[in-house]
Amino acid sequence: MQSKKVKRLLSSSESQEAACYAVATTQQSFSKEPPTPKTRTTNVVTPMSASSMSSTNASVNRKRKAEDDSPPSDDTRMSASPSGSPALHPRPLAPRHLKRPRPNVSGRPLSLPRLMETLDTDALRSVLRSLCDRHPEIASEVMHTAPRPSVSAALEVLNNYQSTLQSSFPLGGNPSSDYAYNRVRQHLTNLLEALNDFTPHFLPPNESQPSTSLSYLDGATDIIHQLPRWTTPQHNLEKYAAYEEMSKAWCLVIREAAKRGGGIQLQYGGWDQKLAKHNETAGGKLQDAVNELNQSLGWIGGNVGNPCNSNAGSSQGDMSSIRQQLMSGTYGAGLPLKVGPW
Template identity: 35%
Template structure:
């Protein structure tokens, strides 16, 4: 072969190399579709074409990663990147820890209380009953294994934290309902009836001193019952009218609690008769 022919062949090979590695345009990935049953020659032909297209895709990616002619820039391969969303560590906290965190945050920054309250829906008797039910379960689970009916000193000290949580929750919700100007008396009485029933269910201990928590709870609830009667009476003075059926229900609930506590609610019963009893002929 002459020198001129060799030079011509070299230039053709160089041109083909540049076309394959520098001038090829990026193509969308070609999905491989299994060919229909046919003769062996046709199948092999299809596979060779698929391999050629894959080679073109690879060359295109190489082109994108090579420096541009005359510049020092490097092209990044055009591939889809998964965006990883960074989760705030608070998402790993369980409900109790989250509540504790928010309470601590508000205690340290009192100015946040108004903003936090704005995001919290007002409690209802139904939502509160779920909260108290969970607290009662924790109380039950706090007893030594197999001793849920035992009321000795050891069991008391085991369950005291859970017992205190129930008492605090009952009184906090009572304060909420009797302090809100928007609450209707029937809602207040309904909650107090529920809270007093929960108080009845709390354990009575062998050591009398341990029962002080329960006695204090009754004392606080009695004061809230009196406050509820005052609220209902003030509504009457403003022209609000209560039906006999609902007032009779309130009277029956109070009589039930007075009997359950052996007369501890007697003052509440008497005040109810004086302020609201005339509605039902008391």
Template identity: 50%
Template sequence: KRQRNIPQGRPLPLPRLLSSLDNAQLQSIILGLTERHPQLLGEVQSLAPRPTITSSISVLHRLEAAVREAFPYGGDPAGDYAYNRVRPCLNELLSALMDYTPHFLPPHEPHFDTSLSFLDEATHIIHRLPNWSNPLHNISKRQAYEEMCGAWISVFRDAIGKSSGVGLVRGGWVEKVEQHNEVAGGRLGSVVEYLRGEVGWLRAVEQQQEQQGG
């Protein structure tokens, strides 16, 4: 009789092994490899697809949802107990926000409309951050607004250099920043002042032309 081939155990092929892992496991493996072999870091970064606004905001929204879910049931939602429960998730959200924002700033991001669309969404997230009874616990939100001010001005400066501000005025970005500043209680005032000083005249011309055309 012909002897049967008896299969022997063997590890999964790498593509099949990777397909069975979830995102957290893949991330852990890649980070572990780059920590052991720092020379791989640049190669991994060059091979990874560039994050989009959609994918980046999706991550931030997921972290924002974790903040909401961390609040305890009942009690004072602005008190110290709630803050201590929420703080780890809140810090994770703020850390991610500060990591993603420079990715969408010039010169790394050459298209100012992409930069501004991200900043618009990111600023909305900051608006929704919790407010606490203890003023010390609100420092991180104030700092987030300060960081966002610098980011907005950086993009506006780049956009004005490329298009003299025409795209900003016609895109309604002056009005959008003014609305953000109102919601933020004036914390984006430096951005509004900068933008009015740079493109205020152009905005007035556009409005006059609209009135004459109407």
């Protein structure tokens, strides 16, 4: 009887070990971990309850599914928590193409654009002038290609000559003496020559806009006012000649401006006051220009200094009254209104 009991216990323990081994095999198929070998201990017999025995037998007798035999799919592996983050492999950077130095280094001249960048205004002007002297066809091309000089550009050049003249005076002593005149004579000549060259450019018919001509004459006359007055009267002849030429230029521009738009630029530009101030500063050297302005627009400046006779003055007065009535809109207000055929 005792041997039969021992056999029963051994058979029950073997069935328990088989059931545990089946459960472990099923878990290892999902975790992909190598099965841990079980040490068979036949000497120790642990009693089990009836409930644990029934659950073990049920798990052993359970039918195996097809997915138990198949290897784990990607979805199963993705749903499980990874054991460790995959290592990030460094991305290879694109090789930098460095400009290698030339093996044979030799000197070479600068290109034309780089050479032009190193030239200042005076050097560039000198190079261009020498090219025009050597090749006359280039000179004509430059004349047609270069933009027209503006009033501000021309006056800037004249002011530069004026600044050079003022800075060439000797320190101390009498600035109107013969010694000072001899020191600045060349710079004075350069200024007067530049003035004689720029003035015809801004006169009609070369300049079609009277406003441009008047603006230039206004600035050029100021430059003549700044010329020094010398103790020796003979040295002042150049300044007087410049006033005379400037007065002729004023007369020409005033006549041309009076022909356009009824002289509206002269009427509303305040040129009568500007010219009168220039004449006062010049000591009456611009009186001819003032007379020309009064003759063209006598209803603005009156008949002061106008050499015309009294009949011309009365006609200008009538013209003045008519123009004033037209400008104010009262012309013909006192005349009866005729209705019907004329």
